[in-house]
Amino acid sequence: MMDFLKRFSRNRGAxxxxxxLITVILLAVFxxxxxxxxxxxxxxxxxxxxxxxxxxxxxxxTLGRDVAAGLVHGARVSLxxxxxxxxxxxxxxxxxxxxxxxxxxxxxxxxxxxxxxxxTIPNFALAIVLVAILEPTLPTITLAxxxxxxxxxxxxVRAEVLSLRKREFVDAARLAGLSNSxxxxxxxxxxxxxxxxxxxxxxVATAILLESSLSFLGLGDPNIMSWxxxxxxxxxxxxxxxWLSFIPGVAILLTVLALxxxxxxxxxxxNPRLARKGR
Amino acid sequence: MRNLVTASLLTxxxxxxxxxxxxxxxxxxxxxxxPPSLMLGMVQNAPTQLVAGDxxxxxxxxxxxxxxQPSLAKSWEISEDALTYTFKLHEDVKxxxxxxxxxxxxxxxxxxxxxxxxxxxRVSLEHVESITAPDDHTVVxxxxxxxxxxxxxxxxxxxxxxxxxxYEGTDYLNNPAxxxxxxxGPYKFNEWEKGNYIHLVKNEDYYLDDQPYLDEVxxxxxxxxxxxxxxFENGEVDVLPGGSVENWDVxxxxxxxxxxxTGKGWEYFAPHAMxxxxxxxxxxxxxxxxxxVMYAMDREFVRDVIWNGFGKVATSPVSSKTNFYTDxxxxxxxxxxxxxxxxxxxxxxxxxVRILPLPYGETWQRWAEAMKQNLDEVGINSTVVATDVAxxxxxxxxxxxxxxxxxxxxxxxPALGVSRSYLSSNIEKGSPWNNVxxxxxxxxxxxxxxxxxxxxxxxxQELYTKIQQQLVDDVxxxxxxxxxxxTIYRCEVKDLVTTxxxxxxxxxxxxxEQ
Numbered sequence: 010m011m012d013f014l015k016r017f018s019r020n021r022g023a024x025x026x027x028x029x030l031i032t033v034i035l036l037a038v039f040x041x042x043x044x045x046x047x048x049x050x051x052x053x054x055x056x057x058x059x060x061x062x063x064x065x066x067x068x069x070x071t072l073g074r075d076v077a078a079g080l081v082h083g084a085r086v087s088l089x090x091x092x093x094x095x096x097x098x099x100x101x102x103x104x105x106x107x108x109x110x111x112x113x114x115x116x117x118x119x120x121x122x123x124x125x126x127x128x129t130i131p132n133f134a135l136a137i138v139l140v141a142i143l144e145p146t147l148p149t150i151t152l153a154x155x156x157x158x159x160x161x162x163x164x165x166v167r168a169e170v171l172s173l174r175k176r177e178f179v180d181a182a183r184l185a186g187l188s189n190s191x192x193x194x195x196x197x198x199x200x201x202x203x204x205x206x207x208x209x210x211x212x213v214a215t216a217i218l219l220e221s222s223l224s225f226l227g228l229g230d231p232n233i234m235s236w237x238x239x240x241x242x243x244x245x246x247x248x249x250x251x252w253l254s255f256i257p258g259v260a261i262l263l264t265v266l267a268l269x270x271x272x273x274x275x276x277x278x279x280n281p282r283l284a285r286k287g288r
Numbered sequence: 289m290r291n292l293v294t295a296s297l298l299t300x301x302x303x304x305x306x307x308x309x310x311x312x313x314x315x316x317x318x319x320x321x322x323p324p325s326l327m328l329g330m331v332q333n334a335p336t337q338l339v340a341g342d343x344x345x346x347x348x349x350x351x352x353x354x355x356x357q358p359s360l361a362k363s364w365e366i367s368e369d370a371l372t373y374t375f376k377l378h379e380d381v382k383x384x385x386x387x388x389x390x391x392x393x394x395x396x397x398x399x400x401x402x403x404x405x406x407x408x409x410r411v412s413l414e415h416v417e418s419i420t421a422p423d424d425h426t427v428v429x430x431x432x433x434x435x436x437x438x439x440x441x442x443x444x445x446x447x448x449x450x451x452x453x454x455y456e457g458t459d460y461l462n463n464p465a466x467x468x469x470x471x472x473g474p475y476k477f478n479e480w481e482k483g484n485y486i487h488l489v490k491n492e493d494y495y496l497d498d499q500p501y502l503d504e505v506x507x508x509x510x511x512x513x514x515x516x517x518x519x520f521e522n523g524e525v526d527v528l529p530g531g532s533v534e535n536w537d538v539x540x541x542x543x544x545x546x547x548x549x550t551g552k553g554w555e556y557f558a559p560h561a562m563x564x565x566x567x568x569x570x571x572x573x574x575x576x577x578x579x580x581v582m583y584a585m586d587r588e589f590v591r592d593v594i595w596n597g598f599g600k601v602a603t604s605p606v607s608s609k610t611n612f613y614t615d616x617x618x619x620x621x622x623x624x625x626x627x628x629x630x631x632x633x634x635x636x637x638x639x640x641v642r643i644l645p646l647p648y649g650e651t652w653q654r655w656a657e658a659m660k661q662n663l664d665e666v667g668i669n670s671t672v673v674a675t676d677v678a679x680x681x682x683x684x685x686x687x688x689x690x691x692x693x694x695x696x697x698x699x700x701x702p703a704l705g706v707s708r709s710y711l712s713s714n715i716e717k718g719s720p721w722n723n724v725x726x727x728x729x730x731x732x733x734x735x736x737x738x739x740x741x742x743x744x745x746x747x748x749q750e751l752y753t754k755i756q757q758q759l760v761d762d763v764x765x766x767x768x769x770x771x772x773x774x775t776i777y778r779c780e781v782k783d784l785v786t787t788x789x790x791x792x793x794x795x796x797x798x799x800x801e802q
Contacts, residue, residue, distance in 0.1 A: 049661050055593050071536065072593060072654055145674045227653070231645075231672040232660075245650045246536045 016278040023274020029267035033260075037084040044078035048234040056250050070239070070253050071246055079234050080260055086235040087264065090151050090220040091213040097155035099209060102162025103198070109163070110170030111193050121167070124160045132157045136219055140228045147230045150223060154216045165208055169201035203279035207272050214268035221261050236261050311501045313800035315781065317527040317791070318516050319486065319507040326477065326486070327466045328448035329397075330405045337445040338529060339486055339507050341792040343384075344471035346449060347375050347394070347427075348442035350788040352555050354611060354700050356439055357787070360389070360449060360472060361427075370434035370743050377425040381495045383451050384476045391421035396452035401460055412441045412704070415741075434743040437701035440611075443556060444793050446699075474500035474796040484509060501799035513649075517541060526781055529791045530554065530773025535651045539596050541776050548779040551598050551772035553790015558607035558698040558705070559773070563643075563659070563691050563766040564725040570690050571641055571668075576634035578763040581691070582620035583627035584666040585659060591769055594654050598774050602767035604756045606706050609770065610698045612739075612752035617760035627666040641670040644684070644692040647677050652693060655768075659691075684720035694720065695771060700788070702752055703740040710759060711736055727764030 018024055036043070046052070055073040057065055067076035109120035127135075139153035173179065174197060182192045223229055224237030225244075236257040243253030323335040328344050347361040356364070361375040381389040399419045402409050415435040420428050431438065441447055449472065454465045469477050474496075475488035486507040490500055508525055510516045517537045519525045521544065530553070533541065542549045565572040565581065572578055587601045603620075606613045641663065645656030656672050663670040670691075675683065683689050698705035708714050708721070712728040732755055739751035775791055777784055783797040784790075 047661070047664065049657060049664075051589070051658065051661060072658055141676075228674075231653075231656075231674045242650065242654070245534045249536070249540050 013278050017274050020270075020274040020277050022270040023277070026267040026270025026274065029263055030271060033084050033264050033267070034088065036081050037088050040081045040085055044075070044081055046078065048078040048082040049074060050078075056246075058250075059252055059256070067256055068252060070243065071250075076239070076253065076256055079239050080236070080257060082234045083236040083239060083257065084260070084264075086147070086233055087217045087220060087261070090147070090154065090235075091216040091268075094151045094154035094158060094216045094220075095209055095212045097152065098158040098162055098212060099205070101155065102159035103166050103205065105159075106163035106166030107170050107193055107198060107201075110167035111174055111189070111197065113171075117167070120163070124163045127157070127160045133219065133222065136223060137226070137228060140223055145223070145228050145230050147233055150220060150228075150230060153223075154219045157219070158212055158216060162205070162208065162212070165204060166198075166201060169204060170197055173197045173200055203275075206279065207276045210268055210272040210275055214265040214272075217261065217265055217268075309498070309501050309782070309799040310802040311498070311799070312503050312802065313501075314504045314506065315502050315527065315795070315798070315800065316506045316508055316525040318519070318525050318529060318532045319509050320516065320529075320532045321511070322483065322509045325466060326469045326480075327450075328445060329402050329409075329450060330461060330466070332406075332408070332445070337789075337792050339488070340448070340469065340471075341444045341473075341789065342475040342488060342505070342795045343469050343473045343477055344444055344448035344450065345473050345793075346442050346444045346447045347377075348439075349793060350440070350443060350556055350700065351786070352552050352788055354440070354555055354609075354788050356442070359442075359444075360394075361442075366439065370436075371431045373429040373431070373438065375427045375429075377427065378495050379425050381472050382493050383453075383472055384470045384491065385451075385454075386493075387451065387453050389449075389451075389472050390424045391427045392424075393452045394427045394449055395419050395421050396456060397450045398447060401450055401455055402447060405460055406446070409441060409446050412438060433741050435703075435741055436745065436748050437703040437740065440700040440704065443789065445789065475502075475505055478504075496796075500796055502795065505795060513537070520776065526778045527784065527791065528776040530775050533776070534649065535594065535596055538598075538774055538776065542774070546779050547776060548781075549774045549776045550785050551774050553775055553785040553787070553792075553794065554772055555609040556700050556788035558609040558700070559695045559771040560602060560605075560607050560698055561693070561695040561768040561771050562602070563693050563768060564684065564689065565763070565765055566687065566690050567726040567728070567764055568687065571634070571636050571639050572690050574634040574636075575762060576630045577636055578766070579620070580627045580630035580634060580636075580666065580668070581663065581766050582763055583623045583630060584662045584668065585620075585766065585768070586622040586662055587768055588622065590655055590658055594651055594658065595769065595771070598772040600770040600772075602770050603760070605710065605759050605765075605767060606702050606752065606756055607698050607770045610700060610702065610705070612702055612749050614749075614753040614756050616753060617757050620763075622662075624666050631667060636668070638669050641668055641690045643670055643672050644675060644680060644689045645672060646693040646695070647675050647680050656693060681720050684724050685718050687717065687724070687726065691766070692724070693768075694724075696721070702755075703736075707736040707740070710764060725764045727762070729758070729762065732758055 051073040052075050053065055053069045053073050055069055055071055057069040059068040065075055070076055105120050109117040136153045136157045139156060140150055143149035179192060182196050221237030224235045225241035227241060229235055229238045239257040240254045247254050319335055321335060323333050325331045326336060326340045328337060328340040345360050347359060349357045349359045351357055360377055362378050364375045366373055377391055383389055403413055415431050415433060417430040417432045422428060451470050454470055455463060474491050474494050476491050478489045479487040488505045490503050494500060510519055513534050517533045520528050520541060541547060565578050567573055591599050591601060603615060604617055643656050643660055646652040660670045660672050684692055709723055710727050710732060711723060712733050714723040715726055716722055735751050735755050739748050742748045742751060775785055780801045782799050782801060784794050786797050787793055
């Protein structure tokens with residue numbers, strides 16, 4: 010573990026990313042303590058610019074709602090959607106890819122054709138269709154993002170398992186009389202974990218972007234304050250109140266950037282032999 | 289006793305300063321969206337009327353107080369028993385193709401053509417016994433019973449006079465002339481480049497001296513709201529009719545130098561924003577709960593912030609711009625304490641109340657959010673439902689809502705545009721335009737029926753005052769705002785909005801300061 014942390018902290022970008030993400034997580038966790046009122050509450054004159062009025066560091070939006078409160082509460086939504094949808098995508102993608110790679114043959118063919126079916130439809134278009142059919146609420150949006158995100162996981166896991174199952178330790182396990190499922194879940198998958206973890210960190214970032222894009226298009230849950238909603242609602246006033254779109258935009262940028270940096274750091278830490286030379 | 293109502297051509301001459309107008313110039317007006325056709329009386333779309341209101345005319349126009357003004361009719365008389373309407377027509381009117389216009393055109397257009405093609409006029413024509421033309425320049429409408437709103441139906445969008453010599457004996461809706469409309473109006477149709485513009489030119493033979501003043505008019509089709517705002521900023525267009533840019537842009541545009549705006553020109557339609565409250569089931573079935581909603585809402589905030597100060601808080605089912613409005617009713621101010629009191633009286637148990645917004649853009653979405661917030665603050669547990677236009681139609685038609693935003697036109701008279709939302713005979717699944725809330729009150733039904741055919745305005749006012757008092761006490765719907773869609777234009781353009789339908793028929797009098 011110490012070893013892992015040491016390698017991770019050698020990547021300066023990853024450390025910065027981790028710090029940003031920890032800040033966002035802390036804001037999200039303590040949102041109800043920092044801003045106990047609903048972020049929808051109309052509290053001041055509309056269109057106050059940032060730093061112009063005490064108590065409203067980021068100003069107010071088109072209806073006089075506190076932008077800072079929206080930002081903090083929006084962090085909860087973004088993180089929850091990102092984490093839960095990634096988790097669901099992993100729950101679909103990992104077993105499917107693992108079975109396909111481990112058993113091969115017809116199972117592999119069937120699973121991969123099924124995966125390709127999803128891969129041929131552009132992610133975002135499919136997400137829009139799903140949300141539009143299911144009616145936009147937080148659970149349906151999360152589900153839609155998960156459904157469009159799992160195919161790459163399945164392919165990655167399959168490739169990993171394909172190469173691992175020919176290794177000697179698998180043969181040894183087989184000779185020791187272990188069952189197929191024990192070999193797969195007890196020996197093969199744990200060795201495939203590091204690329205999956207790296208990929209998952211990047212998927213969280215993509216999921217946050219997807220949720221924001223859906224909300225921007227007005228396909229968000231209308232009762233939930235999210236960053237994408239804030240940008241979408243502010244786009245009609247971008248000429249007169251640019252900060253209303255800019256501030257949540259920066260929040261998305263920083264969070265997604267942080268997750269990408271962490272992903273890279275994890276990659277370095279988990280695959281030391283692949284770490285780029287010359288640093 | 290009712291005096292004979294007469295008006296003469298003089299009103300026009302007196303209404304405008306003589307010989308002050310400059311002639312000439314070109315006007316560019318935004319048209320949004322592109323209309324399916326320009327045939328007024330056959331299609332009812334708002335953009336159709338915006339263009340065709342200058343090609344076709346009706347017998348009358350209405351000023352911004354809804355008083356009838358001469359148009360094709362230079363004077364008119366209503367008999368003392370309110371059953372005979374006699375119109376004297378202008379004598380030197382020509383159709384755009386040079387044929388003379390006579391009373392035979394009026395009889396044909398109203399009795400034959402529009403009766404078939406315009407359902408909204410057909411309802412009013414049910415009160416008409418006969419339409420006759422005693423001579424070439426006189427038309428007489430004989431009614432079966434007094435029908436007060438009748439004087440309000442002679443408007444170009446409701447009753448455009450179309451040429452008999454072109455339409456008689458043809459299939460009206462498929463007549464090839466529909467693509468090149470021939471009217472009597474101040475401007476002639478010249479060219480329609482689809483997706484780009486509609487071009488009208490001055491009618492040199494117009495029957496009013498010196499009018500119209502403009503040489504040509506371009507209606508520019510620009511599909512995107514932001515591009516329309518930019519086109520106005522660049523000086524590419526001179527007029528943004530109401531509703532053609534997002535509300536948030538209105539503020540920026542009217543603050544530009546040399547830009548004027550007016551909220552007038554919507555008095556005939558008087559768009560009345562309201563929220564249906566489901567009178568059948570759920571918490572909104574309780575009268576006290578509905579009152580709580582009225583007290584909870586901060587409608588002035590909505591007017592000032594979301595509508596940029598345009599419009600007026602609605603206090604009654606009848607708009608203050610419509611005839612027979614009364615302010616002698618209960619007034620619901622923004623009062624959280626009273627709302628909580630009413631809520632307690634209703635025995636509300638925290639059941640979730642679904643708010644269905646009107647999916648017409650950001651303005652309405654913000655409005656629903658503000659309402660939800662207002663309701664939450666007095667302890668009503670509400671959620672905003674996500675919807676699109678089809679879903680909004682569907683949910684209202686199926687009565688699948690608790691509170692649903694909408695706005696409706698009033699057409700100048702409660703019998704034409706108000707009673708339809710409250711009559712129990714008008715409750716029918718499948719349409720979002722009838723008594724969607726499901727309000728049933730036999731007493732109100734009877735008063736509405738009586739008021740429509742009452743002989744004198746005084747008698748009608750008395751009934752409509754009682755109706756409004758009763759309705760405001762029952763609050764079957766939450767009245768929100770009398771909407772004004774500001775018309776934004778360059779200040780050199782004068783007399784653009786002089787009637788109750790504004791730019792729709794305003795170009796007859798409009799001129800550009802040179």
